[in-house]
Amino acid sequence: MVFRRALRYGLLIAFAVVFIYPFLLSLGTSFKSRPEVATSSVSPWPRSFDLRAWTDVLVHSDFPLWTFNSIVVTVAATLGRVFIDSLAGYALARLNFRGRGVLFAGIISVLAVPPIVLTVPRFLVLKELSLLNSYTGLILPLAVDAMGIFLMRQFFVELPRELEEAARIDGASIFQAYWHVVLPLARPALLTLTILSFQGVWNEFLMPLIVVRASPSHWTLPFGLSTLGRGGAGGQSFDYPVMMAGSILTIIPVAIVFVIFQRYFVRSVASSGVKG
Amino acid sequence: MSRIHGRQGLAGWLFMSPAIIGLGVFMVAPIALALWVSFRDWSGLTPLGASEPAGAANYADLLTDSSVVRGDFAKSLRNNLYYVLGVVPAQTFLAFLLALVVNARLLKGRTFFRTAFYFPSVTSSIAVAFIFIFLFSPTGVVNTVLSAVLPGKVDLVWLDDSDGLLHLLLRAVGVDAAPGALRGEFMDLSWWDWLSGPSVALSSVMILATWTTTGTFMLMFLAGLQNVPEELEEAASIDGASPRQRFFRITLPLLKPTLFLVLTLGIIGTWQVFDQVYAMTSGGPQKTTLTPAYLIYREGFQNSAMGRAAAIAFVVLVIILVFTGVQRLVLRKER
Incomplete structure (x- = not known):
């Protein structure tokens, strides 16, 4: 033993x-x-x-700008997700309307589309909408996320109905009941969604690569980072201290959120594992 | 009661409208548009309307017509196939092992270990790729540790070594070139090269991928293990079942849904490897880390062949569906 x-x-x-x-x-x-x-x-x-590498990164590169862009994109996309996903999740879980089953099936099948398959298609749509090389083009596609809708729906399905029905009997409209009664109860789920979204959008690499590659003033952290410290080809001339300083700085915000909200991360993975 | 349920039709569609518009514009419409583009000749630079119809030429370039592109596509399929066959079993096994150990009763520091194992999963793929470029550098940690453990000095240039592992193994037993039977070609790639195994460079990417994803899958197994009722295990041990029997007869069958999920997510994820390849090797050396995902990017955004890139994307989609389908069949048969 x-x-x-x-x-x-x-x-x-x-x-x-x-x-x-x-x-x-x-x-x-x-x-x-x-x-x-x-x-x-x-x-x-x-x-x-x-401290040479740190001054190179913080003073002599666009790292501060990339950080600012990342914050803008992450905050905006996360707000969008929380708004869209909670409304849609609530409707799918609670409201009876024609077409609900079809919509839910549609969301499940969108969920199954591998992101890499969307690389070219999203570029096409953003180009047609003239949204390439803009914050809007970066934020909007990231603000839409079928996984979050699914998460919120699962949460609302399990939430007891009594409180909102009482509110409705007292004369509240559907939206008032949702806003004043349901959303406050949904705080844990909204927090989980916010954290997952923050982590996902902050680390997102493919979208900035496709959408804002040609416009350095819109680069976000992961894409800016990918250009750091790579003087010349062949790999012998990598500036490792600079690459490591940039990497650590990119990781730190997620690490802080991770340590504080660890159980929300764990719970979200665990629940996707159980419900499959 | 009708007051409560009235007007839900209107409200339902109103509540859903942001999601419907968003998913429609950025998920559904793009896929339809891309399917159309995959049958056209379009550079991505000119207006979409100015593109020429190309019939099935983009698909033929990849699958039936002999060309450099088909050779590259074949290489990307070979590379990714070895990648999937290496990473999926490794991450599943390690995740399961760690979950079993972390789940043990009376374990001290459980939260710490769980956090430590999971942490790499939440970090930026590019940052982690950079860290691994450093670890695998010629004078880096990996070579240093291997030199200390193995006899002789190890000075592999990991990320710039295109030798396939199976080729290296064969070379060790004296087989240095293709035997006659393997001189033929399939999709512009010789059978000998199909059977190269992952290159040393690709192996580094595979180690990185296993390192980053194991933690997530461990959490899934942990959640699955917590669903195994303790009474069942206790009852079995009262009935005289050995720990080994308990594991194979009770724990493992009950974990089958989790195993199914982990394998499915593993296959879907590994067929899409992109960020790490972009940051670590850009498809090289000798195209041995080229993957279909990277090829989509190269053809569409560097070589201005959007139609072809779209065609690759749909072929990848079919591959993923086939792989997850086969895995589903195999697991179901065992049941």
Whole structure:
């Protein structure tokens, strides 16, 4: 028994190192000088703190601009998702109207379309709407998300009906009951949706690549990051400290949200796992 | 009562309208439009209306007509096939193993371990790809650790090494070139090259992918394990079932829906690998990390062949449907 327990903890600690050490190493590397990186690439502790990479990223690149763009796009797309998904989820779960079944089936089938298949199609539509190289073109497609509608519907299906029916009997309109009674009860689900959306949009790479590639003033963090520290071809001339500083800065906001709201992340994955 | 249920028809459509417009404009219409474009010759630079009809030429370029493009498409299929066959079993097995260990009773630090394993899943794909470029650099951690563990110095240039793993294995036993039987070609790629295995460069991307996705699937298995009623396991052990029997007769069958979900999501995800390839290798070396997803980007946005890119997208869609369908059949048969 003692042996088995030692084995178990050994395994867990080994994997924890495998999953966490790369982040610590990249943090440490961002404070190293390039010559030091060339000779010492394993220790997370820099021999002397060199702030060159950080000033390169924060002062001599467009990183602040990319961060600003990312915040704009993430906030706008997330607000859009929360608004659209909660309304639609509520209608699908609670309101009786003709066509509901068809709409729900439609949303499930849209959910099954792999995003990569949408690369060319979305470019086409945004081009036809003259929305390429604009915030709007970046935000609108990300604000629509079938997964969120599905999540909200599942939540509303399980919510007890009594309170909103009481409100309706007291004379509230459907929208008033929704706004004043249902939404406050839906806070946990809305928070989950917000967090998932924040994480997804913040990390989104494909959309900025297709939509704003030609307009550097609209680049978001992941796309801007992908251009950092890559002097010349062949991989020998990568500026690792700069790449690591940029990576760490891009990860930090999600890491903070993740640590604070960990259980919401876990719950959302777990529920998708159970309900499948 | 009628006061409560009245006017729901109007309200329902009003509540749904933002979603219907959004999904219609950015999901449904695009797919229809792209299907149309896949039968046209369009550069993506001129107005869409000015494109010429191309019949099935875009699909023929990929599947039936001998050309460089078909060769590249064949390579991308080969690469992604090895990628799926490597990553899906690895991430599923590791996720399951970690879930079993983390789920053990009386475990100290469960939350910490769960968080640590899941954290890579929520981070930016580009940031993580950069970190792995560094780990796999010639003087990086991976080579250093391997040099310490293995006899001799390991100085692989991981991301620039196009040798296939199966080819390397065969070379080790003295087979250096294609035997006569494998000189033939299929889709402009020799049988010998179809059987190369993933290149060293692609293997690095596969390790990265396994590292990032394992945590998510572990959480799914954990949720599944929590649905296994404790009474059932206790009853079985009172009846004299060994831990091994309990695992194979009770835990595993009850986890089948979760396993099904993890495999399905794994297949769907791995057939779409793009960000990591873009950031780490851009399809090279020797096109051994080219994937259909990357080819969509290259043809559509770099080579100005939008019609062809759209055609690739639909072929990928069919592949994903076939793979998930086959997996569904196999798992159902076992039941």
